[in-house]
Amino acid sequence: MARDPKAERAPDHCTACEHEDSADKRVQQPRKKSLTNRLRRIEGQIGGVLNMVEQDRYCVDILTQISAVKSALDGVATEILSAHVNGCVRTAVQTDGGEDAIEELLGVVRRMIR
Amino acid sequence: MARDPKAERAPDHCTACEHEDSADKRVQQPRKKSLTNRLRRIEGQIGGVLNMVEQDRYCVDILTQISAVKSALDGVATEILSAHVNGCVRTAVQTDGGEDAIEELLGVVRRMIR
Amino acid sequence: MARDPKAERAPDHCTACEHEDSADKRVQQPRKKSLTNRLRRIEGQIGGVLNMVEQDRYCVDILTQISAVKSALDGVATEILSAHVNGCVRTAVQTDGGEDAIEELLGVVRRMIR
Amino acid sequence: MARDPKAERAPDHCTACEHEDSADKRVQQPRKKSLTNRLRRIEGQIGGVLNMVEQDRYCVDILTQISAVKSALDGVATEILSAHVNGCVRTAVQTDGGEDAIEELLGVVRRMIR
Numbered sequence: 001m002a003r004d005p006k007a008e009r010a011p012d013h014c015t016a017c018e019h020e021d022s023a024d025k026r027v028q029q030p031r032k033k034s035l036t037n038r039l040r041r042i043e044g045q046i047g048g049v050l051n052m053v054e055q056d057r058y059c060v061d062i063l064t065q066i067s068a069v070k071s072a073l074d075g076v077a078t079e080i081l082s083a084h085v086n087g088c089v090r091t092a093v094q095t096d097g098g099e100d101a102i103e104e105l106l107g108v109v110r111r112m113i114r
Numbered sequence: 115m116a117r118d119p120k121a122e123r124a125p126d127h128c129t130a131c132e133h134e135d136s137a138d139k140r141v142q143q144p145r146k147k148s149l150t151n152r153l154r155r156i157e158g159q160i161g162g163v164l165n166m167v168e169q170d171r172y173c174v175d176i177l178t179q180i181s182a183v184k185s186a187l188d189g190v191a192t193e194i195l196s197a198h199v200n201g202c203v204r205t206a207v208q209t210d211g212g213e214d215a216i217e218e219l220l221g222v223v224r225r226m227i228r
Numbered sequence: 229m230a231r232d233p234k235a236e237r238a239p240d241h242c243t244a245c246e247h248e249d250s251a252d253k254r255v256q257q258p259r260k261k262s263l264t265n266r267l268r269r270i271e272g273q274i275g276g277v278l279n280m281v282e283q284d285r286y287c288v289d290i291l292t293q294i295s296a297v298k299s300a301l302d303g304v305a306t307e308i309l310s311a312h313v314n315g316c317v318r319t320a321v322q323t324d325g326g327e328d329a330i331e332e333l334l335g336v337v338r339r340m341i342r
Numbered sequence: 343m344a345r346d347p348k349a350e351r352a353p354d355h356c357t358a359c360e361h362e363d364s365a366d367k368r369v370q371q372p373r374k375k376s377l378t379n380r381l382r383r384i385e386g387q388i389g390g391v392l393n394m395v396e397q398d399r400y401c402v403d404i405l406t407q408i409s410a411v412k413s414a415l416d417g418v419a420t421e422i423l424s425a426h427v428n429g430c431v432r433t434a435v436q437t438d439g440g441e442d443a444i445e446e447l448l449g450v451v452r453r454m455i456r
Contacts, residue, residue, distance in 0.1 A: 014173055016172075022172045022174065022175055023171075023172070023175065025171075025172040026169075026170040026171070026172075027170055027171070027172050027173050028170050029167055029170070029173075032167060032168075032170075035167050036164055036167055036168060039160060039163055039164040039167065040164060042160055043157060043160040043161055043164065046153060046156055046157040046160055047157055049153055050150055050153040050154060050157065053143055053146060053149050053150055053153065054146075054150060055140075056140040056141055056142045056143070056146075057137075057139075057140070057141070058130075058136045058137070058139040058140075058141050059128055059141050059143075059194050059195075059197065059198035059201075059202060060136065060198065060218055060219075060222055061136055061137065062194055063191055063194055063195060063198070063222050063225075063226070064222065064225065066187055066190065066191045066194075067191075067225045067226060067228075069187060070184055070187055070188075073180055073183060073184055073187075074184075074455065076180065077177055077180045077181075078448075078452060078455070080173050080176055080177055080180075081173075081177060081448070081451070082448050083173065084173035084174065084177070085444050085447065085448060086444055087173075088173060090435050090439070090440060090444065093432050093435040093436060093440075094435060094436065097432070098432060098435075102427050102428055102432065104174055105174075105427065106420075106423070106424050106427060108174055108177050108178065109423070109451055109454075110420060111177075111178065111181045112177070112181060112451075112455050113416065113420070113454050113455055114181075114342055188341065192334075192338060192341070195334070195337070196334050199330050199333065199334060200330055204321050204325070204326060204330065207318050207321040207322060207326075208321060208322065211318070212318060212321075216313050216314055216318065219313065220306075220309070220310050220313060223309070223337055223340075224306060226337075226341050227302065227306070227340050227341055228456055242401055244400075250400045250402065250403055251399075251400070251403065253399075253400040254397075254398040254399070254400075255398055255399065255400050255401050256398045257395055257398070257401075260395060260396075260398075263395050264392055264395055264396060267388060267391055267392040267395065268392060270388055271385060271388040271389055271392065274381060274384055274385040274388055275385060277381055278378055278381040278382060278385065281371055281374060281377050281378055281381065282374075282378060283368075284368040284369055284370045284371070284374075285365075285367075285368070285369070286358075286364045286365070286367040286368075286369050287356055287369050287371075287422050287423075287425065287426035287429075287430060288364065288426065288446055288447075288450055289364055289365065290422055291419055291422055291423060291426070291450050291453075291454070292450065292453065294415055294418065294419045294422075295419075295453045295454060295456075297415060298412055298415055298416075301408055301411060301412055301415075302412075304408065305405055305408045305409075308401050308404055308405055308408075309401075309405060311401065312401035312402065312405070315401075316401060332402055333402075336402055336405050336406065339405075339406065339409045340405070340409060342409075
């Protein structure tokens with residue numbers, strides 16, 4: 001497939017500035033604005049679930065709503081994972097073979113699969 | 115197993131007052147206070163994830179945090195499911211055989227398993 | 229909903245003859261023939277995955293096939309769970325309140341959700 | 343971390359000989375013998391589940407066994423995924439940027455998370 005890799009990749013990978021400690025590392029998400037909007041909506045959904053419990057709403061309706069929140073979180077996680085593989089992991093592989101980045105990625109995926 | 119069913123069941127089943135429409139149905143959760151506290155903590159965790167994205171925190175750390183939130187939601191859902199089966203479903207089975215309550219329960223569980 | 233519960237339930241609940249030890253308990257599945265056929269097909273699918281590995285087939289194709297097997301197993305598990313709730317659990321609730329049957333059911337569901 | 347990448351990688355990545363069509367592609371799994379042994383055991387476990395249904399064994403025991411099979415399949419899938427990322431995906435990234443390999447990988451992971 002012939003495509004301009006820069007035009008293509010631009011919106012779907014994160015750009016990292018590396019630090020020793022992962023808590024100091026800074027990684028800009030490509031669709032940061034859209035991600036934070038989605039997370040704000042999820043925060044609101046949790047508030048909605050909380051209200052449902054407070055107002056003694058029907059168990060099944062609460063459980064359905066919790067399943068919806070989990071799906072929304074999966075959506076956000078999938079997008080961040082995609083940016084991470086296209087950005088951090090790809091860069092690491094091209095820089096030093098990516099040994100550690102790949103091991104870390106597999107750990108994250110294992111946790112997501114559970 | 116000989117046990118006083120009343121003493122035993124008291125804290126782990128929901129108590130429903132039925133209505134035609136599930137949105138009007140009122141079901142008091144047995145550990146309502148603890149549930150709302152857990153949901154408030156989860157709401158705070160989502161806010162934390164949001165901050166991590168805003169502050170360009172490392173993708174893997176964000177994904178790990180999202181997995182933690184999902185586990186916490188599973189904990190809440192499992193507790194509500196347990197109260198629902200011990201309360202609403204049991205009552206329905208004893209009252210009218212529980213045809214509809216069981217069908218609805220299986221739908222919820224299917225969605226939780228996905 | 230007015231329906232003849234006998235006509236309705238007949239095909240979707242298991243019929244148990246109880247014993248002290250679960251290994252001695254005998255429970256006839258309602259659609260036993262269809263279940264064993266599905267399991268035989270799944271057994272064949274696993275054989276197929278094994279052949280794919282032996283023949284050095286492409287990793288992604290193997291993983292896709294494994295996901296298909298897991299979905300098929302979920303289908304079988306969901307059907308058995310449904311028969312179990314409609315049969316064993318319902319009977320237990322109507323007989324002795326179902327304390328133990330419900331606790332056991334919730335354990336199974338928790339394991340299925342993981 | 344100072345390590346000899348060759349010594350390290352040798353056992354955990356697949357080695358591919360590429361073809362246009364994925365069905366023609368040949369990829370040797372690093373621990374092929376161990377993988378086929380595990381799959382043969384899983385095949386046997388499915389046969390065991392089938393026998394349990396035939397012998398009218400208790401629903402909960404069957405469901406527990408199905409959960410065990412699914413965990414075993416997750417183990418196999420995780421190992422193949424790991425070999426795939428360390429082999430095919432890494433090679434693709436180093437050869438042509440890995441655009442397509444990464445997109446395909448994310449599709450597989452999404453299916454595994456479901």
